[in-house]
């Protein structure tokens with residue numbers, strides 16, 4: 001019998017409307033550095049690989065790296081074109097992510113005469129998304145409704161790329177007609193807009209000398225409400241190759257430092273080391289807004305030379321995907337006020353207001369491994385005592401303020 005006298009715990013963040021930003025996630029209580037604010041499971045996952053992928057090393061359902069050929073199984077219909085890490089994963093996939101229609105659609109889209117094979121990988125991956133989304137409409141109408149409720153309705157159905165994708169799918173592999181949501185160019189356009197603004201990239205394992213790419217994209221219903229800040233106060237972790245039975249594609253968002261109640265919790269949609277002009281360009285092109293965060297207010301006045309100083313040139317991770325990163329200790333205040341902001345002091349953050357007030361942030365919260373550019377957040381606090389161990393959300397490295405720990409050691 002359950003004890004009804006214990007109230008359920010209050011979630012650490014709640015949704016709120018913020019003028020000029022739409023929906024946002026705001027803290028409901030003071031939070032400690034490292035505290036988990038959200039664990040979210042995807043309603044939709046799809047591969048980031050080209051349609052013809054002879055080098056597939058990930059499970060087509062859970063996207064774990066396939067380590068053991070002994071327990072690996074293939075699809076009963078398309079055979080080795082879709083591999084699963086074990087029979088259980090395949091069994092779940094056949095009634096959810098890899099139904100007979102998905103299997104047929106992907107098989108036809110990769111046939112030799114498919115017009116998609118001559119298109120760029122991005123276009124092929126968008127086709128994978130549309131197939132996954134129209135399949136969701138049939139296997140889980142509720143989750144499809146949730147997808148439709150996310151931000152994004154601006155892509156015109158007359159857009160050439162959208163029309164092309166829609167016409168290919170409609171001629172080669174029209175979705176089953178028992179979805180209540182129908183199938184149309186305008187719905188395809190709306191779905192592509194949802195994907196562009198909300199999909200998170202689950203990355204391939206970090207390797208210092210190799211450009212890191214996305215293994216799969218996922219749409220996460222609650223994490224989609226995190227807005228962007230160029231110095232974020234939370235960052236996102238995933239553990240796709242975790243051996244846990246369930247939830248390996250969940251994303252976990254932790255705050256980077258202490259936060260007061262009522263504070264908006266933001267991620268960075270790409271690595272924080274990007275220059276002002278590059279950040280503004282990507283936010284405008286990919287997300288449709290001009291960023292007016294405290295860091296951008298400062299850097300907007302920098303000369304080209306100043307822009308190049310202090311920040312790395314590393315490129316981001318996936319596309320509309322989000323990468324994660326850090327936080328802004330500074331909030332509503334002016335540049336000068338930042339140096340005296342009491343919250344800044346509470347958080348133990350820097351007051352180096354020398355034209356580059358966020359230098360301390362980079363020192364404290366940006367991974368210093370070559371070519372990583374990940375964000376560091378403390379491990380979750382134990383009994384409200386913050387951990388001194390920092391975890392990088394890109395390479396997984398654990399370190400304390402003095403001594404880096406074993407780079408392979410990961411927190412699961």
Ligand SMILES: C[S@@+](CC[C@H](N)C(=O)[O-])C[C@H]1O[C@@H](n2cnc3c(N)ncnc32)[C@H](O)[C@@H]1O
Pocket residue numbers: 020021022023024150151197198224225226227228229287288289290291292293
């Ligand atoms: C993943 S959604 C975030 C949740 C969204 N605000 C909503 O209402 O559903 C991304 C969209 O949020 C808005 N957004 C995110 N960060 C913003 C910011 N710093 N300033 C203005 N708008 C922002 C943009 O419209 C962007 O395309």
